[in-house]
Amino acid sequence: MTGLVTGMRSLAGRPGTRGVEIGALLRRANLRPTRQRVALATLLFGNGDRHVTAEILHEEAVAAGEKVSLATVYNTLHQFQRAGLLREIAIGGQRAYFDTNISNHNHFFVEAEGQLIDIPGSSIRVDGLPEPPEHLEISYIDVVVRLVSK
Amino acid sequence: MTGLVTGMRSLAGRPGTRGVEIGALLRRANLRPTRQRVALATLLFGNGDRHVTAEILHEEAVAAGEKVSLATVYNTLHQFQRAGLLREIAIGGQRAYFDTNISNHNHFFVEAEGQLIDIPGSSIRVDGLPEPPEHLEISYIDVVVRLVSK
DNA sequence: CTGTGTGCAAACTCTTTGCATAAGT
């Protein structure tokens, strides 16, 4: 059995994401560039890869002076996810994390702080995976490396 | 960089678990063998490895004629987990899964049905893991292989 | 008896939804 690079199924590539291109990014995803979406997208994609919860993103938007409701943040995160701009990370617990890095990669999870750290997709290889049951195929492989204090 | 077998930190070994030993199992964990705990432990450990949610276990207990409240099922699952008899699996979503197999292993997750399937711990190897950040060490490595219909 | 466990209901957290209003094209 040969090694497998982990990560999610292939997605449409995401364009460069600085400043003024946010509108185009949204339009390409068939999402109207409303004020709220632009604000959230700017927070998410305007400054490198990020891991956010709905609540964190909402707080940031409010702190930045944007009038956005938490419900809209949830809706928007899911719209972005459907559009392939975000990926949801399963870390257990009740809070949902979204990752702006949609390329092949995995995560360290610092249990004490609920903090996620990227592991480049090129580093980890998973070997020895059994065949999936009949009629099922691998969508993607999640690797979460849990960290605790030494 | 060398390969790592995935799984959780080492735990006190669990004894064989058929029939009459349940009481001893509980006592060893410093948990009084109450009627409810014995009933739940029997459902959990009496018949091979299992993956349950609180709700499923509660339904089974009720179906088996046991008078147990859902709150007690939650309490009991967490007590068992603290005692090292169960492990919680992070599959994302809001439902918490508990696994009676506490040895090194990982999971297929059938997204359509919310079903978990064990992958023996001896099969999977993770290679190429970067060093964790300062002062942190690996607690365990979660590998969840998500499956979808072909 | 004494202390621990249980059951119930209420509280809590996170998330989703329905519907009137607002905004984009």
Place this chain on the structure above:
DNA sequence: ACTTATGCAAAGAGTTTGCACACAG
């Protein structure tokens, strides 16, 4: 104008908690 998005508040899931009663040792 026409359609889609937003905001609010309420509902919904899953889970936890407080406290009186019940039970194991």
